[in-house]
Amino acid sequence: MRVATSVAELDTLRTALLADSSPRPHLAFVPTMGALHEGHLSLVRLARGVADLVVMSIFVNPLQFGPNEDYARYPRTLEVDLARAEKAGVDVVFTPSVAEIYPAGRQVSVNAGPIGDLLEGASRPGHFDGVLTVVLKLLNIVRPDIAVFGRKDAQQLACIRRMVLDLNLETAVVGAPIIREADGLAMSSRNRFLSPSERASALVLNGALRAAEGATTPTEALAAAERVLAEAVVSGEVVLDYVTVVNAATMAAVPDDHTGPALAMVAAKVGTTRLIDNVELTFPEPDLGDGEAAPSDVG
Numbered sequence: 001m002r003v004a005t006s007v008a009e010l011d012t013l014r015t016a017l018l019a020d021s022s023p024r025p026h027l028a029f030v031p032t033m034g035a036l037h038e039g040h041l042s043l044v045r046l047a048r049g050v051a052d053l054v055v056m057s058i059f060v061n062p063l064q065f066g067p068n069e070d071y072a073r074y075p076r077t078l079e080v081d082l083a084r085a086e087k088a089g090v091d092v093v094f095t096p097s098v099a100e101i102y103p104a105g106r107q108v109s110v111n112a113g114p115i116g117d118l119l120e121g122a123s124r125p126g127h128f129d130g131v132l133t134v135v136l137k138l139l140n141i142v143r144p145d146i147a148v149f150g151r152k153d154a155q156q157l158a159c160i161r162r163m164v165l166d167l168n169l170e171t172a173v174v175g176a177p178i179i180r181e182a183d184g185l186a187m188s189s190r191n192r193f194l195s196p197s198e199r200a201s202a203l204v205l206n207g208a209l210r211a212a213e214g215a216t217t218p219t220e221a222l223a224a225a226e227r228v229l230a231e232a233v234v235s236g237e238v239v240l241d242y243v244t245v246v247n248a249a250t251m252a253a254v255p256d257d258h259t260g261p262a263l264a265m266v267a268a269k270v271g272t273t274r275l276i277d278n279v280e281l282t283f284p285e286p287d288l289g290d291g292e293a294a295p296s297d298v299g
């Protein structure tokens, strides 16, 4: 595994690796902020399965943290990360400095648009502008065929897909399944901040989403999730930001007559740690009874 710390070094490595064989190998990219856990490694495995070469970036992006957020305390574990990345089969790790990515005098950035103002964006103004700015820069530096992002950050994934569409980017975006601890807690670099009792409280997030599974309407799903959350919210164990059922592409709340796929999403603070989670739901067509045709079948 090779490590590049500058754009120039990455470019030299990229050129050499791609020139090595014919036809040109497929390049997959896994952008991360480090503190690698099984979730990140699953992205690498997915990338390895669909491409010949895997580039991972490890960069804690200051632009996506608000002034009162955890940029300073975000875990930085580069040595362990490099060992994990190598073991998982990454070919090149790109670990630039902040000055390499954001040289003095930089002025232009990406605006995520309305989708970036909803949910996470409402609580973390400017967060998705920061995410999209760094992702666009990284995509332009690495120039991958495929980029893999975790579905845990569902709104991030939706914003990135929107950017790829709206800015005519050529990279194919792949969303990878959420990886969970045995008890259901979604893996996150921030889980390490939870005390044992906070970690126990955090399980209510996934519990609420699981309660929503099997509901036949969005209202029913939301009510089921809220019932599970109620006690932890009232006791102050978790400070709920939102629980909602949305369209995965637009992040807009789905109407109650919605049928087909949707995402149940939750965000809450547990102690000082903000956690998010989501599950995919499918709402069935209403059952119109034996022998009756659904309205769309009526000529």
Ligand code: PAF
Binding pocket: 031, 032, 033, 059, 061, 064, 131, 134, 135, 153, 156
């Ligand atoms: O999901 C993350 O780790 C980050 O938001 C990303 C995509 C690497 C951009 O900094």
